[in-house]
Amino acid sequence: MSESAQQGPPPAARGAGRDRDEQGRARNARPRDGLGRPLPYGAAGVTRQAEGVIRSPQETLAEAQRLLDAGRPFHAHEVFEDRWKSAPEPERELWRxxxxxxxxxxxxxxxxxxxxxxxxxxxxAALAAFAPDPPYGIDAAGLARWAADRAGAPGEVSPPAPPRLRG
Structure with a gap:
């Protein structure tokens, strides 16, 4: 077992109950697997998305699609979350x-x-609201339909493959 795995959380997290960044905001520093599940401290995980990255809508969609194509939807969620938090108010529900x-x-x-x-x-429900006039070439109608179909058939959540973000 590695020394860091034996010691537990990094010093910044000890006593606080949560990992924190320099500003005191909660940040989970544990490594994660490809589906975002936390691994023990010291374990080898996949490279995580940097948090708080401001991307254009086009950059957000390209990076999220790359991650979805690589089978890393948790990491794509982090990219969308950064855009959701930084987007103008009228677009926040789209990114959410x-x-x-x-x-x-x-x-x-x-x-x-x-x-x-x-x-x-x-x-x-959120994406259907953008279906009549989808911004940035997003296939809001197709994504909403696919998500609703999967939500309505719980035993078949995974297949078939989800549609691409842009039509």
Whole structure:
């Protein structure tokens, strides 16, 4: 076992109960697997998305699609979450719906049918609102329809493959 695995959380987290950044905000420093599940301190995990990265809508969609294509929906959710937090108010529900979509895919990949169903249903409702005039080439109608179909058929949350973010 590595020395860091024996020691537990990094010094910044000891006594505080949670990992914190320099500003005192909660940040989980534990390594994670490809589906975002926390691993023990000292374990080898996958490279995580940096938090708080400001990307353009096009950069957000490209990076999230790359992560979805690589089977890393949890990490795509983090990219969408950064955009959701930094987007102008009229777009926040769009990015939140896309983040929920990615979390729904994460739950499905982890075998959590109840979580997948709930998040995909929320995502479908949020994305459907943007279907009449979808920004940035996002296939809001297709994503909403797919998410609603999967949420309505809990035993079939994973198949078929989800549609691409842009039509």
């Amino acid at each position: 719906g896309l983040a929920q979509y990615a979390v729904g895919l994460t739950h499905a990949a982890r075998g959590n049918t109840a979580g997948a169903t709930a998040l995909l249903a929320r995502s479908a």
